[in-house]
Amino acid sequence: xxxxVKPAANLKYSASHEWAKLxxxxxxxxxxxxxxxxxxxxxxxLELPALGRVVKAGEECAVVESVKAASDIYSPVSGEVVDIxxxxxxxxxxxxxxxxxxxxxxxxxxxxxxxxxxxxxxxxAAAYGATL
Amino acid sequence: xxxxTPLYDSHLAAGAKMVDFSxxxxxxxxxxxxxEHHAVRRDAGMFDVSHMCAxxxxxxxxxxxxxxxxxxxxxxxxxxxxxxxxxxxxxxxxVIDDLIVYFFTAERYRIVVNAGTAVKDVPWMRAQLDGxxxxxxxxxxxxxxxxxxxxxxxxxxxxxxxxxxDSVAMIAVQGPQARERFWTAFPASRAATETLAVFQxxxxxxxxxxxxxxxxxxxxxxxxxSADAAPVWQKLLDAGIKPxxxxxxxxxxxxxxxxxxxxxxxxxxxxxxxxxxWTVDLKDAARDFIGKAALEGKNARPVxxxxxxxxxxxxGVLRAHQKVxxxxxxxxxxxxxxxxxxxQSIALARLPVAVAIGSEVEVEIxxxxxxARVVKPSFVRNGKPLI
Numbered sequence: 457x458x459x460x461v462k463p464a465a466n467l468k469y470s471a472s473h474e475w476a477k478l479x480x481x482x483x484x485x486x487x488x489x490x491x492x493x494x495x496x497x498x499x500x501x502l503e504l505p506a507l508g509r510v511v512k513a514g515e516e517c518a519v520v521e522s523v524k525a526a527s528d529i530y531s532p533v534s535g536e537v538v539d540i541x542x543x544x545x546x547x548x549x550x551x552x553x554x555x556x557x558x559x560x561x562x563x564x565x566x567x568x569x570x571x572x573x574x575x576x577x578x579x580x581a582a583a584y585g586a587t588l
Numbered sequence: 589x590x591x592x593t594p595l596y597d598s599h600l601a602a603g604a605k606m607v608d609f610s611x612x613x614x615x616x617x618x619x620x621x622x623x624e625h626h627a628v629r630r631d632a633g634m635f636d637v638s639h640m641c642a643x644x645x646x647x648x649x650x651x652x653x654x655x656x657x658x659x660x661x662x663x664x665x666x667x668x669x670x671x672x673x674x675x676x677x678x679x680x681x682x683v684i685d686d687l688i689v690y691f692f693t694a695e696r697y698r699i700v701v702n703a704g705t706a707v708k709d710v711p712w713m714r715a716q717l718d719g720x721x722x723x724x725x726x727x728x729x730x731x732x733x734x735x736x737x738x739x740x741x742x743x744x745x746x747x748x749x750x751x752x753x754d755s756v757a758m759i760a761v762q763g764p765q766a767r768e769r770f771w772t773a774f775p776a777s778r779a780a781t782e783t784l785a786v787f788q789x790x791x792x793x794x795x796x797x798x799x800x801x802x803x804x805x806x807x808x809x810x811x812x813x814s815a816d817a818a819p820v821w822q823k824l825l826d827a828g829i830k831p832x833x834x835x836x837x838x839x840x841x842x843x844x845x846x847x848x849x850x851x852x853x854x855x856x857x858x859x860x861x862x863x864x865x866w867t868v869d870l871k872d873a874a875r876d877f878i879g880k881a882a883l884e885g886k887n888a889r890p891v892x893x894x895x896x897x898x899x900x901x902x903x904g905v906l907r908a909h910q911k912v913x914x915x916x917x918x919x920x921x922x923x924x925x926x927x928x929x930x931x932q933s934i935a936l937a938r939l940p941v942a943v944a945i946g947s948e949v950e951v952e953i954x955x956x957x958x959x960a961r962v963v964k965p966s967f968v969r970n971g972k973p974l975i
Binding site (some may be wrong): 498501523 | 616617619621622837839903904905907925926928933954
C-alpha cells in the first residue's frame, strides 16, 4: 500500500472506495477515497445526482470520469440527496488534490436507525486500509 | 511473465506507474498524465516506444517486395532516410497493421510495426517473402519477446538468428523544444540531424534519428542499441525532457487525429473507412499490392463509413464504443477522451459516409443523449487548436 493513499481516521469506507461521514445534523456526506482518486488518475468530469433524488444504499448515483476511465459511485446509505458539491463539479481536479475535502454529495436519511445500521456495515479506516 | 523494455528500471526510478500493454510492462504515467500531455504540447516530453518492433529488410528484391506488400508505394522514396506511413493489408482489404518504413537504398529498409501486432505481422511478412530475394531481420528488445522467438525458429532458411547485438530501444522525444533539448543532450548529433525534413531519418553511428512522431508535435524518434538505452534516457532527462507515459501518448495522438491500431481500425476495416485513403497509392496502375483488388475495381468492397472527429458540446467524456446517433444512421466512437489542450471531450468515430462535417449529432452516454459536432479528425497540431 502506498503511504500517500491512506484513509482518514474519522470516516467510514465502502469496499467500492467511497467514504461516508455522519454530520452533526444527521446527514451523511459522501466522497471517494484517496486510493480511488489515485487509481483513477487525473479526474476531468463529475456527474452528480439530482437534488431530491431518493437513493438506496448500494445504488449507483454519480459518475467520476478521469482521462482514463469512467467509474460509478454508489451511495453507501439510503435517503434523499439534499446537497451536491458544485464547486467540485466545476473543478474536478480538486478530487485529486484532496479526495477527503472534495466531497461529492450529501444524503439525508429517511430513517436514522436504518442509517446507523448501514454505516455500521461499512469498514473503518483500519479495515479499509487492509483491503488496499 | 510480461515483457520489459531496456528502460524498465529507468521508468521505476522516475516513479512510473506500470501497466500491461500488449504483453509489455509499460509506464502509463509518472504522476500526472495531464501534466505530461502539456509538457509535450508546450516544451518537450519523451516516451519509451521500445515495445514497438523494428525490422530490417535487406536484399536485391527489397523494393519490389515492399511494393507488393504495402498499400503505400515505397517507389516514391528516393532520398536516403526518407520515411513513409503505410497500411499492411490482407487480400480482403482489411488492415493487418499500420507501420512506418524508412528507405536507405533500394536494397535496404527499416520497418517499425506496432507492439501487439508484431506477433502476427512478422510471420505474415515472412510468408510474403516467397519469390523475392530479400531477408527480414527482427530487432528484438527482450529475450522473452515472442517475435524474436518466431524470428529464430522460422522455416525461412535465409532468416538469420537474431542476437543480443540486434536488440534495440526506441525513444520518442516530442514537443516544440524537443529537438533543441535533444541537441543539448547530444551536441555531436546536431550537424547530421539539423537539416532533416519532417518524416526523414539519419543514421548517426549505430543510432537512427528520425524526425517522426505520434503526437502532432515536432521531434525525433531515436533508435539505439539496447545497451545505450538507459544512459541516453538519463541524458535526455538531464536536458529537461519530461518522461511521459502511454496515457499522455494516447491523448496526444487522439488530439492529433491519428489512428491507434486495434482501437480505430483492425482486420475488419478497410483503410478507406479508417481515414487512410491518402496512404493507399494507386498512381502506378501496374503495381499489384496485397488488398488492391478489394479496394478498387468492380469487385471492390463498398465504403459505407467515414472516419470523423467528434467534439462534445455538452459536459461529459466520450469513450470508445459509445453509439453515435445521426439522421443518416448510427455510428460508433472508436476512441474517446478528454482533451487536455481543448479542455473538452473529443473522439474519433466511424460514421455513415453521408454525415456532413460540421453537422450536429447525438452520443449515447449511459442513460443520456449528449450533443456533439462532427469535425475533421484533427484537433490540435503544433500546440495550436484547429477547432
